[in-house]
Amino acid sequence: VTAKDSIYPRLPLLAQHVAVSYRGWQIKRTHLGPGFAERLCAAEERTYWSAERLAEFRDERLRAVVAHAAATVPYYRELFRAEGLDPAGVRSLEDLAAALPTLTKQTVQERGAEFRSEAVPAKELVIRGTGGTTGAGLRFATTLGGQQEHEAVQWRFRRWHGIQRGMWCAWFSGQLTVDPERSKPPFWRYNVPGRQVFVSLHHLRLELLGDFVDLLRRRRIPWIHGAPSAIGLLAGHLLDRGEELGYRPVAVTLAAESLLPWQAELIERGFGIRPRQRWVMTEAVAGASECEEGRLHVDDDFAAVEFLPLGDGTYRVVGTNLTNPATPLLRYELNDIVTLDPAGCTCGRGGRTLASVDGRLEDYLVLSDGTLIGAQLVMYRGVTNVAGAQVLQSVPGEVILRVIRGKGYTDADTEALLGSMRRRFGDRLAVTLEFVDSLPREGSGKVRMVVTTLPEGRLERAAALR
Ligand SMILES: [Zn+2]
Numbered sequence: 001v002t003a004k005d006s007i008y009p010r011l012p013l014l015a016q017h018v019a020v021s022y023r024g025w026q027i028k029r030t031h032l033g034p035g036f037a038e039r040l041c042a043a044e045e046r047t048y049w050s051a052e053r054l055a056e057f058r059d060e061r062l063r064a065v066v067a068h069a070a071a072t073v074p075y076y077r078e079l080f081r082a083e084g085l086d087p088a089g090v091r092s093l094e095d096l097a098a099a100l101p102t103l104t105k106q107t108v109q110e111r112g113a114e115f116r117s118e119a120v121p122a123k124e125l126v127i128r129g130t131g132g133t134t135g136a137g138l139r140f141a142t143t144l145g146g147q148q149e150h151e152a153v154q155w156r157f158r159r160w161h162g163i164q165r166g167m168w169c170a171w172f173s174g175q176l177t178v179d180p181e182r183s184k185p186p187f188w189r190y191n192v193p194g195r196q197v198f199v200s201l202h203h204l205r206l207e208l209l210g211d212f213v214d215l216l217r218r219r220r221i222p223w224i225h226g227a228p229s230a231i232g233l234l235a236g237h238l239l240d241r242g243e244e245l246g247y248r249p250v251a252v253t254l255a256a257e258s259l260l261p262w263q264a265e266l267i268e269r270g271f272g273i274r275p276r277q278r279w280v281m282t283e284a285v286a287g288a289s290e291c292e293e294g295r296l297h298v299d300d301d302f303a304a305v306e307f308l309p310l311g312d313g314t315y316r317v318v319g320t321n322l323t324n325p326a327t328p329l330l331r332y333e334l335n336d337i338v339t340l341d342p343a344g345c346t347c348g349r350g351g352r353t354l355a356s357v358d359g360r361l362e363d364y365l366v367l368s369d370g371t372l373i374g375a376q377l378v379m380y381r382g383v384t385n386v387a388g389a390q391v392l393q394s395v396p397g398e399v400i401l402r403v404i405r406g407k408g409y410t411d412a413d414t415e416a417l418l419g420s421m422r423r424r425f426g427d428r429l430a431v432t433l434e435f436v437d438s439l440p441r442e443g444s445g446k447v448r449m450v451v452t453t454l455p456e457g458r459l460e461r462a463a464a465l466r
Helices: 013-029 036-045 051-072 074-083 093-099 105-110 144-160 206-219 228-240 261-271 411-428
Strands: 125-130 138-143 169-173 188-191 196-200 223-226 251-254 276-280 287-290 296-298 303-309 315-321 332-340 353-358 386-395 398-405 430-435 450-452
Touching: 013 188, 036 144, 051 074, 051 093, 051 303, 051 315, 093 303, 093 315, 105 138, 105 332, 125 144, 138 144, 144 251, 144 276, 144 287, 169 206, 196 206, 206 228, 223 228, 228 251, 228 261, 251 261, 386 411, 398 411, 411 430
Parallel strands: 169 196, 169 223, 223 251, 251 276, 386 450, 398 430
Antiparallel strands: 125 138, 188 196, 276 287, 287 296, 296 353, 303 315, 315 332, 332 353, 386 398
């Protein structure tokens, strides 16, 4: 269900539940369908492998990906030829790092078709889109097998924390399943086959937080999932009122944004359970999963991840996907900055551990009615000709959207950008578009998606809810 579906927003409530359920049923019989159980089982068998065994498994996958890319992907065929490289010479992640330059998202955006393998038939392609933290979206192809590998590692993580398939989840989502202008509950839609309640992040304004708490209490939904900025608001609401949730969820899982220590603490106090996070991105070039001991383990069997030192104790991330034969991405640059955890972990899992991932620490946008919008919602889905974007706010309900136009940018992209903001925020946000050649970077080299001078929009403000 996407904003592009023109019929969906006009459907009556029950029909919207049915439409969301139908989509859930499709996903259940494809991504989680035949073949998935075997992949999950294989992924779980690797859970306690030693670092050496994981690295060997990763490099074996990597050799196959490199050979496949050099033989069937036009971009890589040309790159290996131009550099005079023999793909068979790449035996390990170290070899790959020495042989190839890194790859930017911009290159993949501009030369998308050249990254598609000729060996995967068109009928087997599954098209995925990403928003991306600098506002630059990307559309690329994967396969059903690739999707299942992705889901297998997700489910492995969930099962570490007591979540079972078929368990109901309150999924706080930026998808437009509920009209953002709707002012009366329900602000959620049911995916019955997938056991999900899609809760609309667009309605997470302070005066409606009680409605969301009521939903959780009434249904005693065992698994709560969302971005820290959203789940943190709910936890703050409970603590603010001196209320308890009234039941103990099985798990609270977080994704899509960095998790700050005080946010984790706030959520734990609000919900009575420690939240668990997984670092994940649609391109599947890296991943890390929190274990029962609270440490982030790099999913070394899933992607070939490199951490390149920045000289100040932090690392930037370059990753190679190992599970997508349709669009292999070798040494793809991410916007995230990580710190490593040399102490390792006592849980018995091998592989590397991270102390923190700081990629998506973002402030909130403030709409004219006071709604706080997490940066997750400011992603511009479906807009692919934008090389970068940033939102500036100094007045509630008004923003300046700065855009770097990519190759092939046209008026249609402007319309898509403004249309996506209009559909989401309506009259509650006035958007002025400004084209620029570059965006200011932080000290760490990252571009913030949201830059605000409003105190109520600062991420740290949520701490004050305590
Ligand atoms: Zn651990």
